Amino acid sequence: MIPYPTVVIDTNILISALLSSGNCSKILDMLVNDEYIHITSKNILNEVDLVGKRDKFRKYFSIQTFELFLSILNETSTIVEPAPVIPSQYQSLDSSDNIFVATIFHYRPDFFITGNTKHFMQINELTHIISPDKFITLQSEK
Numbered sequence: 123m124i125p126y127p128t129v130v131i132d133t134n135i136l137i138s139a140l141l142s143s144g145n146c147s148k149i150l151d152m153l154v155n156d157e158y159i160h161i162t163s164k165n166i167l168n169e170v171d172l173v174g175k176r177d178k179f180r181k182y183f184s185i186q187t188f189e190l191f192l193s194i195l196n197e198t199s200t201i202v203e204p205a206p207v208i209p210s211q212y213q214s215l216d217s218s219d220n221i222f223v224a225t226i227f228h229y230r231p232d233f234f235i236t237g238n239t240k241h242f243m244q245i246n247e248l249t250h251i252i253s254p255d256k257f258i259t260l261q262s263e264k
Contacts, residue, residue: 179214
């Protein structure tokens with residue numbers, strides 16, 4: 123039996139899953155269907171909450187839909203403590219991205235799914251940094 127991959131998912135992918143029916147949405151469906159183990163932290167979930175409640179998203183989904191989404195994330199995810207300190211060589215130029223780096227550094231998941239793969243090249247030795255399209259393709263080949 124092939125073990126389920128462990129995955130950290132960037133906020134932009136999670137929010138995109140609510141906006142359209144593309145590969146980001148498929149990644150969310152795969153989570154609900156237990157096709158991988160979603161690793162996250164309270165800090166990441168807080169960021170998802172803040173971003174998803176921005177007024178600009180109201181034309182795409184209601185607060186009630188978003189609250190349901192957050193509930194599903196909390197129920198289906200493994201919530202871990204991020205590393206308290208990140209070595210400087212792994213820190214992101216964008217300090218707001220360090221919530222992902224700290225979780226990845228501490229847990230070392232198989233994949234980090236992001237639409238901004240170039241922003242995270244400094245952690246390439248810690249995990250496979252992968253786009254949603256490549257993750258879907260890779261998982262469909264199994």
